Amino acid sequence: MEPRHARYPFLADARLAVEEAGVDLATVIREEDAVVERARERVSNAITERDVGGPAASDRIELLSYPVARVLVSLVDENVCTRYYAAAEADRAAERFREDFARADGRAVVDRAAVLREFDLDDEVHALADGGFEVGVAAYLRLASSLRGESWRLANRALDDGRVPVSEPDLDALLREAVEARVGEALPLSVPDEIGASLGETVQSVRETLSELDLTREIDTVVPDLFPPCMAHLLDAVRRGDHLPHHSRFALTAFLANVGLSTDEIVDLYEVNPGFGEDMTRYQTDHIQGETSPTEYTAPACATMKAYGDCVNPDALCEHINHPLSYYEVKLDDADEDELEDWREQNGGEEGDETDGSEDGSVGETDGSEDGSGDETDGSEDGSGDETDGSEDGSGDETDGSEDGETDEAEEADTEVAEGGEGVEKADAEVVDDEAASDGGDVQTDS
Numbered sequence: 190m191e192p193r194h195a196r197y198p199f200l201a202d203a204r205l206a207v208e209e210a211g212v213d214l215a216t217v218i219r220e221e222d223a224v225v226e227r228a229r230e231r232v233s234n235a236i237t238e239r240d241v242g243g244p245a246a247s248d249r250i251e252l253l254s255y256p257v258a259r260v261l262v263s264l265v266d267e268n269v270c271t272r273y274y275a276a277a278e279a280d281r282a283a284e285r286f287r288e289d290f291a292r293a294d295g296r297a298v299v300d301r302a303a304v305l306r307e308f309d310l311d312d313e314v315h316a317l318a319d320g321g322f323e324v325g326v327a328a329y330l331r332l333a334s335s336l337r338g339e340s341w342r343l344a345n346r347a348l349d350d351g352r353v354p355v356s357e358p359d360l361d362a363l364l365r366e367a368v369e370a371r372v373g374e375a376l377p378l379s380v381p382d383e384i385g386a387s388l389g390e391t392v393q394s395v396r397e398t399l400s401e402l403d404l405t406r407e408i409d410t411v412v413p414d415l416f417p418p419c420m421a422h423l424l425d426a427v428r429r430g431d432h433l434p435h436h437s438r439f440a441l442t443a444f445l446a447n448v449g450l451s452t453d454e455i456v457d458l459y460e461v462n463p464g465f466g467e468d469m470t471r472y473q474t475d476h477i478q479g480e481t482s483p484t485e486y487t488a489p490a491c492a493t494m495k496a497y498g499d500c501v502n503p504d505a506l507c508e509h510i511n512h513p514l515s516y517y518e519v520k521l522d523d524a525d526e527d528e529l530e531d532w533r534e535q536n537g538g539e540e541g542d543e544t545d546g547s548e549d550g551s552v553g554e555t556d557g558s559e560d561g562s563g564d565e566t567d568g569s570e571d572g573s574g575d576e577t578d579g580s581e582d583g584s585g586d587e588t589d590g591s592e593d594g595e596t597d598e599a600e601e602a603d604t605e606v607a608e609g610g611e612g613v614e615k616a617d618a619e620v621v622d623d624e625a626a627s628d629g630g631d632v633q634t635d636s
């Protein structure tokens with residue numbers, strides 16, 4: 190077993206290494222608590238933090254925890270759990286691919302060519318002279334099928350002789366999809382009763398984590414007083430007109446999007462800062478919101494915030510959470526609902542609202558559609574304030590129609606994402622998952 194097996198446990202040779210070491214998974218589960226605990230962490234963190242956590246103290250524990258985590262997910266047997274877990278493993282892998290692909294010191298654990306071979310894509314993907322790639326159309330369709338955003342539609346790609354040109358970040362997004370498919374492959378597994386019995390308490394623990402999570406609830410309440418110290422600090426900086434580094438701007442924008450602010454509202458907020466041009470801010474915000482990118486990004490976890498120096502003034506609650514959104518959720522849960530006043534209501538009230546003229550403070554006011562007339566931008570005027578979903582689900586419409594290949598902007602946005610964030614498909618997936626779960630799910634049964 191080598192470090193790269195622990196780093197990329199879904200690779201075929203990692204599996205081979207486990208087999209060649211003569212590891213009996215049932216014995217490991219029965220006797221090695223550290224492995225089981227790390228597996229539980231992988232799954233639970235995926236549910237609560239959209240991140241698999243870790244790594245473990247040793248490569249062996251880290252590697253073996255991966256197959257045990259897949260067993261655990263199979264025993265929990267909830268579609269939403271499987272989806273979150275596979276997505277979190279894929280996000281972690283994508284993050285590590287980015288690190289390895291960017292290394293020029295010869296110490297990369299894998300390179301892009303090896304990953305392409307791993308997924309039988311080496312004959313399907315060819316480098317182009319301009320730094321981009323072309324992907325065989327069948328492989329492209331397979332990998333891009335679950336990616337959101339108009340730009341992924343084949344009709345919006347310059348198909349040439351059965352090949353689809355893609356940028357380097359696009360190709361890496363496709364590789365992330367390949368990993369997610371690999372992790373979720375054949376789940377739920379058919380698990381022998383003996384193993385099921387050994388993992389009984391751990392399965393129960395994950396089920397409790399699932400039950401505590403209100404998956405249908407998106408945070409859609411904006412109360413800056415309850416923001417975690419880091420985000421409060423960044424928001425103050427924006428309001429003062431300070432220039433924020435890219436990673437800080439990404440973190441704050443993603444956080445604000447995650448708590449329910451629309452692109453327009455974030456752009457409005459950022460206009461306070463003379464360092465932000467509206468077009469660029471709108472482009473970047475749409476990218477983070479998933480309007481013009483395959484992924485709706487979540488704000489960085491505390492570990493990433495700390496690494497970039499964005500963790501400022503952590504307080505006592507910070508010691509018990511590992512994501513700024515978790516901090517905010519706890520604060521919202523602890524607050525008296527009657528005393529919560531949404532920033533958008535306050536803002537509309539104080540400023541007399543120039544856009545819509547409605548004055549009852551409902552969340553949907555900001556886009557001026559509060560008259561039941563069916564509105565212009567998003568069609569989501571249900572009081573949820575959820576413009577993003579309304580504008581892109583199924584309808585195929587394009588609030589983001591401005592997105593047509595402005596390479597510089599795209600590159601800058603991608604750079605920011607690479608600097609600060611882990612992309613996670615979020616809100617829509619939650620709703621779909623819940624529906625699937627309540628329907629009894631549509632997952633496969635055995636491997």
Ligand code: SF4
Binds near residue numbers: 495511512
């Ligand atoms: S610990 Fe997390 S939530 Fe608290 S200030 Fe730091 S980054 Fe923010």
